[in-house]
Amino acid sequence: MRDMMTRIASYAYAGLIYGFIFLPVAVLVLFSFQDGRLPVPPFNGFSLQWYEAVFADRKLMAALGNSFIVAIVSSLIACLLGFLAAYALARYKLPGSALQRGLLIAPMTVSYLIIALGLLTVLNTFGIRLSLWTVGIGHVVINLPLCFAIIYSSMGDHHINIERAARDLSASDIKVMVLVTAPMLMPSILAAFFLSVTFSWDEFIIAFLLSRFDVTLPVEIWSLLRSGLNPKTNAIGSLVFLVSVAVLAVLELTLFGRTKKS
Amino acid sequence: MTAAVSVHNATKTFGAFTALNDVSLDIKAGEFIVLLGPSGCGKTTLLSILGGFQSPTRGKVMIGGKDMTSVPPAKRPTTTMFQDYALFPHMKLRDNVGFGLRMRGVARAQRDEKALGFLDLVGLKSSADKKPHELSGGQRQRVALARALAVDPDVLLLDEPLGALDLKLRRQMQDELKAIQKRVGTTFVHVTHDQEEAMAIADRIVVMNQGRIEDFGPPADIYMRPRSVFSAGFMGEVNFIPGQVKSVDAASALVETAVGSIALPITSFTASVLVSSQRVVLCIRPEHFRRAGEADDPVVPLGEAKVTGSAFFGTHYRCHLKPAKAPDLSIVAHMPQSAAVADGQIVPLAVSLADIVALPQSRN
Numbered sequence: 001m002r003d004m005m006t007r008i009a010s011y012a013y014a015g016l017i018y019g020f021i022f023l024p025v026a027v028l029v030l031f032s033f034q035d036g037r038l039p040v041p042p043f044n045g046f047s048l049q050w051y052e053a054v055f056a057d058r059k060l061m062a063a064l065g066n067s068f069i070v071a072i073v074s075s076l077i078a079c080l081l082g083f084l085a086a087y088a089l090a091r092y093k094l095p096g097s098a099l100q101r102g103l104l105i106a107p108m109t110v111s112y113l114i115i116a117l118g119l120l121t122v123l124n125t126f127g128i129r130l131s132l133w134t135v136g137i138g139h140v141v142i143n144l145p146l147c148f149a150i151i152y153s154s155m156g157d158h159h160i161n162i163e164r165a166a167r168d169l170s171a172s173d174i175k176v177m178v179l180v181t182a183p184m185l186m187p188s189i190l191a192a193f194f195l196s197v198t199f200s201w202d203e204f205i206i207a208f209l210l211s212r213f214d215v216t217l218p219v220e221i222w223s224l225l226r227s228g229l230n231p232k233t234n235a236i237g238s239l240v241f242l243v244s245v246a247v248l249a250v251l252e253l254t255l256f257g258r259t260k261k262s
Numbered sequence: 263m264t265a266a267v268s269v270h271n272a273t274k275t276f277g278a279f280t281a282l283n284d285v286s287l288d289i290k291a292g293e294f295i296v297l298l299g300p301s302g303c304g305k306t307t308l309l310s311i312l313g314g315f316q317s318p319t320r321g322k323v324m325i326g327g328k329d330m331t332s333v334p335p336a337k338r339p340t341t342t343m344f345q346d347y348a349l350f351p352h353m354k355l356r357d358n359v360g361f362g363l364r365m366r367g368v369a370r371a372q373r374d375e376k377a378l379g380f381l382d383l384v385g386l387k388s389s390a391d392k393k394p395h396e397l398s399g400g401q402r403q404r405v406a407l408a409r410a411l412a413v414d415p416d417v418l419l420l421d422e423p424l425g426a427l428d429l430k431l432r433r434q435m436q437d438e439l440k441a442i443q444k445r446v447g448t449t450f451v452h453v454t455h456d457q458e459e460a461m462a463i464a465d466r467i468v469v470m471n472q473g474r475i476e477d478f479g480p481p482a483d484i485y486m487r488p489r490s491v492f493s494a495g496f497m498g499e500v501n502f503i504p505g506q507v508k509s510v511d512a513a514s515a516l517v518e519t520a521v522g523s524i525a526l527p528i529t530s531f532t533a534s535v536l537v538s539s540q541r542v543v544l545c546i547r548p549e550h551f552r553r554a555g556e557a558d559d560p561v562v563p564l565g566e567a568k569v570t571g572s573a574f575f576g577t578h579y580r581c582h583l584k585p586a587k588a589p590d591l592s593i594v595a596h597m598p599q600s601a602a603v604a605d606g607q608i609v610p611l612a613v614s615l616a617d618i619v620a621l622p623q624s625r626n
Contacts (some may be wrong), residue, residue, distance in 0.1 A: 158346065161344045161345075161346055161348040162348045162349070162350060162351075164315065164335075164342075164344070164348065165342070165344055165348040165349075165350075165409075166350070166361065166365075167335060167336055168313065168315075168335045168336065168340075168341055168342050169336075169341065169361055169362035169365055169409070169413060170336040170337075170362060170365040170366060170413070171336070171361075171365045172336075172365075175365065180350055183350075183352040183353075184350070184351060184352055186352070
């Protein structure tokens with residue numbers, strides 16, 4: 001009897017938690033199919049008109065493309081820099097290495113707003129005009145600590161002998177890094193890359209403050225929202241969510257699934 | 263290919279710790295050398311110095327007559343086989359074995375052919391397209407050997423390569439290593455702390471302790487005619503009987519011990535110049551004890567001894583004995599399978615003169 005009660009309570013608890021997390025998303029997705037002008041109850045019927053409107057909207061589509069480019073390029077750069085920093089700190093004795101590790105991870109603790117304001121000031125000082133590039137720089141700043149932390153934590157001492165063996169067989173330092181170290185760490189490098197892509201994809205504040213004419217998707221959605229609620233924003237929101245879920249699914253299936261096996 | 267190796271007065275210090283203390287060693291081309299000693303004896307440091315992963319604080323390393331002391335590992339005619347195999351986990355076996363050739367700019371087809379040849383040598387040709395994680399420990403070991411040999415090194419350095427294998431597989435790999443070394447003719451320098459492994463594979467054994475070479479020679483010499491108390495003890499079970507030199511003449515010396523005075527030929531003193539009244543220890547292996555009257559060679563009777571314990575070991579009985587003349591002394595002796603041994607039994611003890619080695623009492 002008592003077991004029954006605990007079981008019911010734990011199911012209810014789990015249901016509440018997941019409801020709390022996913023109800024807003026479910027409502028968003030549901031009303032993206034609203035047959036009517038307002039994304040609020042009652043649900044009038046199923047329609048794909050708002051998705052049509054999204055795909056017909058040139059500005060939204062351009063923003064979608066911009067978001068892809070910024071996410072992928074900034075994540076590639078963040079991963080490359082994160083890998084190099086991790087390699088250096090894991091393999092060489094550097095002055096103040098604990099301090100340097102701290103400095104590399106520190107931006108994680110600073111709010112995006114502060115980072116964006118700081119970057120804005122710096123860019124102004126140097127007279128660099130705002131563009132997708134500046135948004136990308138901002139995203140490298142926020143994702144580099146993440147990439148560094150993930151890759152650094154996977155560089156174990158057992159890799160040292162493998163690198164040493166490569167060097168013993170006459171591989172140069174660069175060849176060791178490209179042919180041995182990076183492929184060995186590929187699972188964590190890919191994990192860092194995909195996480196970094198999802199963060200960049202969803203990021204608003206930095207993208208908003210550091211862009212001007214070309215904007216990323218979250219910024220475009222923001223400007224849509226200013227003209228009031230509209231099932232079209234639900235539709236684009238659902239698409240954004242779908243992409244994030246897809247990236248996570250790829251990550252889960254290709255990487256975490258594989259590490260479990262080995 | 264193969265080359266001679268010599269080390270001249272190599273010393274390596276880490277801060278206040280001396281890992282290697284003025285070591286000199288001459289290895290002939292094509293020899294299978296084993297560096298043997300307990301952990302911390304400096305054997306791995308010596309191997310690292312040969313491989314170029316560490317440089318000696320003082321001293322010189324010559325390989326094939328050339329000074330290699332400050333040449334980096336990649337530029338030396340040596341390759342190292344690491345204890346944890348250190349295979350490249352993301353590469354197929356053929357690419358693992360061909361890696362060194364790839365770094366030397368050998369074309370794909372050619373290095374694949376050579377890699378397959380070396381995989382064949384270690385009996386893994388059919389697994390060329392597998393990855394290391396699909397292999398057992400012994401197979402990984404063989405791949406590591408093939409990879410190290412594929413670049414035709416003059417000297418192969420093996421850092422406790424069999425340490426992670428179980429006993430049966432280790433014995434099998436020892437035989438294979440020895441056979442492969444004979445075939446390729448490369449100089450092998452192999453580090454281990456297992457004296458049985460050392461005896462099984464070495465042409466010559468270097469016994470090391472506390473950064474110094476204690477003994478150097480063929481396995482039989484090291485076992486039968488050890489040149490230090492440490493070496494005698496490390497190579498297997500041995501009885502140490504303390505004594506003092508009473509008189510010395512041209513051919514023999516009289517040593518007085520608790521079990522009686524023994525006239526030993528000069529050849530029994532393997533380590534040092536004899537001086538009268540010197541303190542020595544007599545080393546006698548358990549299997550060298552005879553019952554009086556049993557042996558063909560001249561034997562020295564050591565009086566009677568009482569069996570205080572015994573156990574059957576298959577090939578022999580291992581007995582603890584207490585000599586009647588020296589009840590403080592405990593002696594371990596092997597008795598034949600056929601001997602009926604019982605606790606409390608009194609046996610007459612003797613040993614062949616030729617089996618006794620007398621060494622100066624150790625410094626500590």
